[in-house]
Amino acid sequence: MKSDEQRSTSFRDDAIRRFKKNPTAIFGLVIVIFFFFIAVFGQYITPHNPFQHNISNAHQPPGGEHLLGTDFFGRDVLSRIIIGARISLLVGVTVVTIRAAIGIPYGLIAGYYGGRVEAVMMRVVDAFISFPGIILAMAIMAVRGQGIENVILALTVSGWPMFARLVRGESMALKEREYVQAARALGYNDGKVMFQHILPNCLATIIVYATMGIATPILAEAGLSFLGLGATPDQATWGFQMSLERQYMRTAWWSVTFPGLAVMVVVLGFNLLGDGLRDVLDPRMKE
Amino acid sequence: MHIYIAKRLLQAIPVIFLVTVITFSLIHLMPGDPAIMRAGEDATPEQVEAIREAMGLNEPIYQQYLSWVTGLMRGDLGHSLQDGRPVFPTLIQRLPATLYLVLASFVVSIAIGVPVGILSAVKQNTFIDSFARGFALLGISLPSFWFGLMMMLLFSYRLQWLPASGSGTLHHIVMPALALGMASAGLITRMTRSAMLEVLKQDYIRTARSKGLRAQIVIYKHALKNALLPVVTVIGLQLGYRLGGSVIVEQVFAYPGIGRFAYNRLLARDYPMIMGNLFIFAMIFIFVNIITDIIYGFLEPRIRYD
Numbered sequence: 348m349k350s351d352e353q354r355s356t357s358f359r360d361d362a363i364r365r366f367k368k369n370p371t372a373i374f375g376l377v378i379v380i381f382f383f384f385i386a387v388f389g390q391y392i393t394p395h396n397p398f399q400h401n402i403s404n405a406h407q408p409p410g411g412e413h414l415l416g417t418d419f420f421g422r423d424v425l426s427r428i429i430i431g432a433r434i435s436l437l438v439g440v441t442v443v444t445i446r447a448a449i450g451i452p453y454g455l456i457a458g459y460y461g462g463r464v465e466a467v468m469m470r471v472v473d474a475f476i477s478f479p480g481i482i483l484a485m486a487i488m489a490v491r492g493q494g495i496e497n498v499i500l501a502l503t504v505s506g507w508p509m510f511a512r513l514v515r516g517e518s519m520a521l522k523e524r525e526y527v528q529a530a531r532a533l534g535y536n537d538g539k540v541m542f543q544h545i546l547p548n549c550l551a552t553i554i555v556y557a558t559m560g561i562a563t564p565i566l567a568e569a570g571l572s573f574l575g576l577g578a579t580p581d582q583a584t585w586g587f588q589m590s591l592e593r594q595y596m597r598t599a600w601w602s603v604t605f606p607g608l609a610v611m612v613v614v615l616g617f618n619l620l621g622d623g624l625r626d627v628l629d630p631r632m633k634e
Numbered sequence: 635m636h637i638y639i640a641k642r643l644l645q646a647i648p649v650i651f652l653v654t655v656i657t658f659s660l661i662h663l664m665p666g667d668p669a670i671m672r673a674g675e676d677a678t679p680e681q682v683e684a685i686r687e688a689m690g691l692n693e694p695i696y697q698q699y700l701s702w703v704t705g706l707m708r709g710d711l712g713h714s715l716q717d718g719r720p721v722f723p724t725l726i727q728r729l730p731a732t733l734y735l736v737l738a739s740f741v742v743s744i745a746i747g748v749p750v751g752i753l754s755a756v757k758q759n760t761f762i763d764s765f766a767r768g769f770a771l772l773g774i775s776l777p778s779f780w781f782g783l784m785m786m787l788l789f790s791y792r793l794q795w796l797p798a799s800g801s802g803t804l805h806h807i808v809m810p811a812l813a814l815g816m817a818s819a820g821l822i823t824r825m826t827r828s829a830m831l832e833v834l835k836q837d838y839i840r841t842a843r844s845k846g847l848r849a850q851i852v853i854y855k856h857a858l859k860n861a862l863l864p865v866v867t868v869i870g871l872q873l874g875y876r877l878g879g880s881v882i883v884e885q886v887f888a889y890p891g892i893g894r895f896a897y898n899r900l901l902a903r904d905y906p907m908i909m910g911n912l913f914i915f916a917m918i919f920i921f922v923n924i925i926t927d928i929i930y931g932f933l934e935p936r937i938r939y940d
Contacts, residue, residue: 470645474652477916479878482896486660486908489900490668562775569777570882574897589780596783597791604787607780615775622771 365627372623378616385429386436395423397430397583406599416601418592424602428609431585434495434578435565435613442502442564443557449503450510451553455541457511458518469515472508480505481567488576495578498571502564513556517549551628559621562614569610585610638931642924653916654706658699660912661905662691672715672903688715689905702909711913712906716899721910725892729914731801732884732891736876738807739815740869746819748865751826755861756853758831766823773820778879782813782886799888810887814879818872825868829861836860863933870926874919 366372385392395413404421407413415424457468475483480502487501521527522545530544571577572586580587585606592602661668669685670677685691690698705712711721747770754766789809790798796805833839834857842852881893888894892911899907 470648471652473649474656474916476874477649477653477919478656478912479874479876479881479915479919481878482881482912482915483660485881485897485900486912489903489908490661490671492671566777570779573779574882574885576900589783593783596787600787603780603783607777607783610777610780611772611775614777615771618771618775 362627366623369623369626371619372627375616375619375621375623378612379620382432382436382613382616386432389429389432393423393426393429395426397422397426406595406602408599409601415605416599418588418599418602419595424588424605427583427588428585428606431583431588431606431609432613434582434584435568435610438495438498438502438568439561439565439613439617441499442506443560445499445503446507446510446560447553447557449507451514451546453507454511454514454516455518455545458515459522459537459541459545461519461522465515468511472511472515475505475508476512478505481570484567484571485574485576488571493575493577493579495582498568498577501571502567505567506560506563509560510553510556513552514549517552518545521545521548555621555625555628558624559618562617562621565610565614565617569607635931639928642927646920646924649920650917653913653920654703655699657909657912657916658702661909662695662698668903668905672905685715706913711910714899714904714907716902716904716907721906722914725895725907725910725914728890728892728895731889732877732880732893735807735810735814735880735884735889735891736873738811739818739876740872742811742815743819743822744865744869746815747822748826748862750819751823752830752853752858752861754823754827755830755834766827770820770823770827773816773823775820776816778813778817779882779886781816782809782883785809785812786886801889806887806889810883810889813886814876814883817879818868818875821872822865822868825864826861829864830857833857833861863930866926866930866933870923873922874915877915877918 399422401417401421404417405419407417407421409416409424413423413425415428417423418427453468453472457465483505484498484501487504488497491497491500518541527540527544530540535544568577568584569586569589572584573590575587575590577586578584588606589603592599592606596603669682669689669691672685673682690701693701702712709722711725713720714724750766750769754763754770757763785796786798786809789796796809797803800806834853839852839857877893880891881897883889884891884894885897892914896907896911899911
């Protein structure tokens, strides 16, 4: 039995309690923390030098000294996966941050002002969404050339409108609420109403969306690098490793299989965490 | 209904205009010189200049845009920098193969997603439900090209059941369609599940049940019909991902569609082809979404009065 005092906990305490009781969310969080750890400390924990060529050691099967085998150049696959985590996560987090920095104010303004302003702003969003994201990104890469900054630029341009759409919907719904009306009646300027009264109330949705949203650029970066339109070869991303080793797949399955598995597990981690956060932060959405 | 359709069509006009602006700006206004990228790093200034001339890059920017758009309106998307072939017919010629692949992937993802989603909702909070939800999440998290390669490893190299590349027979389409459709199968599973759960709670379902109708009839005749609405919308929105994903999947399976062709032209920096490809894909997306909106309007009359 709970006393009244315990029951009236803050939203945050409540959310943390729900999070702890959500095994999928915890599982997702563990995966995400694990990969962040690898991304930060990867270069100190690789069992072998991930860039050291040793042709005599080419395509060693998994097991023994090389847990996940070696690639065509005799490089340790596990070490290369560890070193590849950094760019993958860097792209995921940076792209989502910039997308949010553009999309959130954009959506807030469109939803808040409504009418003609909104109509024009949302047609721009519609136009961006009409392009398949990956093709837009590929075209930008073709103009700008390989490199991680260009990947980040390409994926930001192709993906920011989804944030704008999401926040605009929230902003439109929230502006009719009494507390927003009250803030306006008190004469607060529009900026203050939008960022101090509406934005905090969309945060739950934004956090959930952003968490899951990290998965998308990670997948896209892997795809771009696989096609040779992503990071430069010396950046050794998972997608690039797969594109190099693909031609030897028939005889050496491991050097393609394991980097792809790494992509899948990271993406799964962010999806699980996002799902869990949605259950926690937005109890209404839970069946 | 006519007004609704007309409104929907009118809305598309500014979007199409903006699509042309974005397509054009991408190549011409992005920092970076398309002529140098095309010519390569060790090209002579004369070669770069020749490309500038061929692309019309020496004209003022608005002039370039205007001539591109006026061509567009006559169905002329310009000519390839690579081999001089006209862009529009060259691309359109390769479109059917890709549409076939995309269609096959939709069949796959609906055939998997809808039944699994229904089962998951009907057996909510059971082992089956957890399994279905896990499956959906896994599907969403799969990199399509990697999944394709893994299937190739198993079904082509080990078991030798399916051809690893090419096109022509039903056998050729199985793995590309699965690779392209798996992510959406996961998404459709989730959509169907939550829509089904929503519908099963409604009064009319309870009424149907209390009339003594058998559970199967309630689920398939009454609930499913209404639960499919959101799925229709997802399919429209998913089309963009599919067309994009087809580029990678076609590359993996050496499938001769527009995606693989466009990819090769992308590597060669054949800009008129790249722009043409972007424009055609965007137009298909806009067109299909108008159609799905209209279907939606038929299925759900309330939406027409928005």
